[in-house]
Amino acid sequence: MELKGKIALVTGASKGIGxxxxxxxxxxxxNVIVNYASDQNGADEVVSVLEELGVQAVAIQADISNKSDVESMFSEIKKQFGTLDVLINNAGIFDMNDSPESLEAFENVFKVNFLAQVMVTNEAVKLMKTGKIVFLSSVHGMIGHGRPDAIAYSAMKAGLDSYMKNLAKHLAPDILVNSISPGKTLTPMWGEMDDKTKNEMAQDHLTERWIMPEEIADGILFLLKNDSVCGEILTVDGGMALKTLG
Ligand SMILES: NC(=O)c1ccc[n+]([C@@H]2O[C@H](COP(=O)([O-])OP(=O)(O)OC[C@H]3O[C@@H](n4cnc5c(N)ncnc54)[C@H](OP(=O)(O)O)[C@@H]3O)[C@@H](O)[C@H]2O)c1
Incomplete structure (x- = not known):
């Protein structure tokens, strides 16, 4: 797909991978719609960068887990652009209380990372005649031996992979749907880390370093440009899945 002049919505684009x-x-x-939840400064900075590149850009605040926020965001997109060609379902959270016992963490993680994506996707599809949708999965959705302190997050990403594949079948050939599955990517999601922890975590990859958000963006660009990948999960994990299986 030729991207020049297309209209793209990136959810959670105020920082990190978005x-x-x-x-x-x-x-x-x-032309890019920069969705954010709370970080208006971050979103405004992204809009400035985009405007300097000579494309149209607008920041829209919307909590994607809130139905009326999502509806307002899409009526604004319809008013300003009239159509949508690309949806990057990126916005997401990690709940620090994630554990096998915490029903609250399960509810929170599935509400913000899963049900919200379904809500956004359903609204987006109403504006898309053709185009591409990309979901942000995670290598934790497919690592079979699990990580109990990310049990809700892992289950949610595995569920998202299944949802993505069913949606791909439903929307092809007009809209092609895929996911990207990152390993540990250096973004604000990880919070503050001391150098020792940061270096130790880098070793979870065969590449022995953190993945940079720009490397995930690069994979997303591939999925948008290529017109024969459909219902696929592109893993960009520095060999993390292989390493943890050993
Ligand atoms: N970083 C990793 O290692 C990694 C690995 C695998 C997968 N992923 C996935 O990649 C995606 C992006 O992660 P990231 O690391 O870039 O995260 P991040 O740096 O924490 O950024 C998260 C973004 O999502 C937005 N957001 C959060 N909740 C929202 C809501 N309810 N409504 C709208 N926007 C919301 C935030 O907006 P505000 O800042 O404005 O509040 C922010 O722009 C997530 O889906 C995550 O699960 C990340």
Whole structure:
């Protein structure tokens, strides 16, 4: 797909992977809607970068787990752009209380990372005649031996993979749907870390370093440009899945 002049919505684009993706899409000639939840400064900075690249950009605040926020965001998109070609379902959270016993963490994680994506996707599809949708999965959705302190997060990402594949079948050939599955990517999601922890966690990858958000954005760009990948999960994990299986 030629990206120049296309309209793209990136959810959670005020920082991290969403920010890197929004900026790469702008570099490829897309006009970008920069969704954010609370970080208006971050979103405004991304909009400035995009405007300097010569594309149209707008920041829209919307908690994607809130139905009326999502509806308002899409009526604004309809008013300003009239259509949508690309949806990057990126916004997400990690709940620090994630554990096998915490029903609250399960509810929170599934509400913000899963049901919200379904809500956003359903609204987006109403504006998309053709185009591409990409979900942010995680290598934790497919690592079979699990990580109990990320049990809700892992179950949610595994569920998202199944949802993505069913949706791909439902929307093809007009809209192609895929996921990208990152390993540990250096973004604000990980919070503050001392150097020792950061270095130890880098070793979870065969590449022995953290993945950069721009490397995930690069994978997303591939999924958008290529018109024969459909219902696929592109793993960009520095060999983490292989390493943890050993
Ligand atoms: N980082 C990793 O290692 C990693 C690995 C695998 C998968 N992923 C996935 O990649 C995606 C992005 O992660 P990241 O690391 O870039 O996260 P991040 O740095 O924490 O950024 C999260 C973004 O999502 C937005 N957001 C959170 N809740 C929202 C809501 N309810 N409504 C709208 N926006 C919301 C935030 O907006 P505000 O800042 O404005 O509140 C922010 O822009 C997530 O789906 C995550 O699960 C990340």
């Amino acid at each position: 920010k890197a993706t929004a900026e790469l899409l702008g570099n490829s000639g897309c």
